[in-house]
Amino acid sequence: MEIDKAIQESNDQSLKTKYNSAIFVIQRTLSLYPIEEVAFSFNGGKDSTVLLHLLRAGYYLHQVDCGHVNGDLSNYVSRFPLRTIYFESPSVFPEINSFTYETASNYGVQLDILRQDFKSGLEVLLKNKPTRAIFLGVRVGDPTAAGQEIFSPSSPGWPAFMRVNPILDWSYRDVWAFLLTCKVQYCSLYDQGYTSIGSVNDTTPNALLCINDSVGGKEKFRPAYMLTDGRLERAGRARKLSLPNAISNDVKSRESNIITASIVGVGDEFLSGSVKDQLGPSLCRKLHSIGWTVSRIAVIQSDVDSVADEVKRQKSTSDMVFLYGGVGLLHSDVSIAGVAKAFGVCLAPNEEFKQHLTHLYGEKCTRDVNEMAQLPEGITELLQHKKLHVPLIEVSQPLSKLSFEFPDIYIGCYRISRTGPLTITFEGKDEKMVEAAMEAVSKTLSSH
Structure with missing residues (x-):
């Protein structure tokens, strides 16, 4: 099996770790659900292209584990077994359409083509073909990723199914490392400077990859894999709200010069009474000593939506919102994702924070640094206190x-x-x- 072989022969240990984790999720899903009740949503983009090949490898390895095929991975070729959903839109790039149909032909993918919006299409599809789980190429930096885990039930009001996100913790760097290591075909738009592809109405090449052609005076672009800062992956996508307005607390002229603050503590351990909240009152005293006014202090549960709702509520009335608790790498540490959702931005590896963590932990770090360094997109200044650390690695x-x-x-x-x-x-x-x-x-x- 060429994908597994390429990864195992690679010297990229970070990529191997991500690959093995994704394969584990895929095999776990195929053990939990009959394959007839599992589907894959493919859109022709780089993330779903990665997932397609992970599913090919994961399905084969699952078959090996079940004893249905022998263990020779070298020359395995088979029809892709999962029902595959493709939402075709009039506003999709022709290159995406062409790549999707060509890929389906090359790998024996049977496409269920839907021409409705995502929700309506799923309602029709799931009514006719009962489906309990759908593989999605969602990554933590995507706008839709906030609040999702690797296994996440569909949202209220949607058809009932389990969303399975094997590459949720993958970074932009991981995606391109996989595609280039495995030498699989991807949509040609990525070689023309596109780094994140939506519709023809909201997507342009990433200006950060622009090369000025001194001879013809035409703009040329380097390929997407040459973008060095994954946080700027979506720089070619139109935003409904510009980043500075989304990030900043609306600056208002106030009659008073007193600065108001809100304090939000995140932790189920506080609400269960297992731990007494000491930081909140201490912070109140400190802010009062420097002349600030604390307008509200709240303790909320470890839930992305709860964090997002509380931060949005407090940032509309306070000059500054302080948030503590729920910051780390566990599934229950949701504060960073909640803040990103509150401001309507993505999570992405922060290069400055990544360098700090690498210097801090070095070879002792057992986690992928890209994953550890995920912060809300748009942070322009990161204060690195000498005691700053990420616990529980x-x-x-x-x-x-x-x-x-x-x-x-x-x-x-x-x-x-x-x-x-x-x-x-x-x-x-x-x-x-x-x-x-x-x-x-x-x-x-x-x-x-």
Whole structure:
């Protein structure tokens, strides 16, 4: 199987880690659902092209594990087994259409072509062909990714199905590393300077890749994989609201010179009474001592939508919003994603923060630095305090992995102080499942 072979022969350890995690998610999904009830949404873009080839590899490896085929990966060729959905739109680039149909022909992909909007099309499709899970090429930097996890039920008001996001934690760099390492074909627009492709009405080549042709005076562009800062992936996409207006708190002329602040604490451990909130009152006292007024202090649950709603509410009335808790790498650490959603921006690896983390941890870091350095897009200044650190890097990956192995069990994790002991909590209605989750966590952490 050429994809698996290319990755295993690569020296890119970060890419191998992302690949193995994605394959695990795919195999897990194929174990949970009959293949007749699983679909794949393909749109011809770079992310879904990556997912297509991951699914090809994942399906084959699943077949090997089940004993349906032998273990020779070298010359495996087969018709793509998953029902594949393609939403064809009048505003789609002709190159995307051509690439989609050519790819379908090359890999034996049977397309279900829909010409309605995404929601209406799914309603019709799922009514005629019962589907319990759909693979999506959503990444954490996408506008639709806020609040999603690797396994996420569809939103209220939508047809009921499980959204499966194997490349949710992949960065722009990871996508291109995969495509170039595996030497698979992608849409030709990416070689013309397009870095993120929507419709013909809202997409242009990324100006950061522009090359001035001194002879003809025409604009030329370097290919998308040469964009060095993945945070600027969507620079060629039109925005409904310009970034400065979206990020900044509307500057209003105030009769008073007193600065008002709001404080938001995030953590289920606060709401359950397991931990006494000490930082909120301490911050109130500090702000009062320098002449600020605190207009509100709130403690909310660890939920992306709750964080986004509270931040939006407070930023409309306060000069500054302070937020603490829920910042880290676990599935329950949702504050950063909530802030991004509140401002209507994406999450993307921050290069300055990435360099800081690399310097801070070096070879001791067991997590992918691109994933650790995800921050809301548009940050122009990052203050790096000497005590700034990202805790739990040794246990975050196994705990996050176990969280979707036990989807009905809430696995919480917190420290009362920065250097204090780590507390892991388990909540669920099924006592046997809670005990199984506790045993799995105990075994997993004892091996780290």
